[in-house]
Amino acid sequence: MDKMYKSKDRMRSEREKLREMSFGEKVAYIWEYYKYYIIGGIAAIIAIIGISYSCATRETTGLFVAWSAIYLDHEEVDALKDKLDERISWKTSNETAEVSLFFTNDDDPAFAINYYNRLVAMLTARSIDVFILDVETLESYSSTEFIWPLDVVFDEIKSLNPAMFDIINNETVSTVFGLEVDNQSNEITGVRITDSPLLKRLGISTDTEIYFAMAITTQHIDRVAEALILFFE
Secondary structure: OHHHHHHHHHHHHHHHHHHHOOHHHHHHHHHHHHHHHHHHHHHHHHHHHHHHHHHHHOOEEEEEEEEOOOOOOHHHHHHHHHHHHHHOOOOOOOEEEEEEEOOOOOOOHHHHHHHHHHHHHHHHOOOOOEEEEEHHHHHHHHHOOOEEOOHHHHHHHHHHOHHHHHHHHOOEEEEEEOOOHHHOEEEEEEEEOOOOHHHHHOOOOOOOOEEEEEEOOOOOHHHHHHHHHHHHO
16 A cells, blocks of 8 residues: 555656646656656557558468479479469459478478478468379378369369360369278369470470369369469460
């Protein structure tokens, strides 16, 4: 209680001092005794404004492509990203595509564990939209349900560009889909893009067959469809 009364008395004394001072004296007094609080408050306001501005203007990933097939150099990754940015119908000006090299090394157990932990975490967070895979990984991801049959994507493509659907449909591949053996089925899960027009324009060539597949947890089926069309335009 004594501390409370002392605090109240001090506040009353401060107010009486300020009341007797001129405006200039008040400013000098307040700055002298409270400058660190003022500086801290200004810094906090600037930080809040900066964070708010950053959140409002930063780019957000509107389509994430996990490239797990042949190796690409940084220039090829950037070129593919730029083409996706041009082609996809973004809802806001801050959205952008991201192409990330996504490789593992099964000969290194620690590396492989970290890779699969990252993969499962990103799928759980719905952060991956598209996979680019070799046939072995396509079959593996299909049986483990990391990817999803492309029926819904094909329905989207039919409505967007029926002529392009006929072209894409000729490059489809079916795999065994499903975790439970008793409930497995053959489904169209990949589209061969090995020698697609887009990769040819970007100068990307390979003797390995590579496939376009859709992540099971994607929320951007319309953008997945647009990206697939881009590979064959």
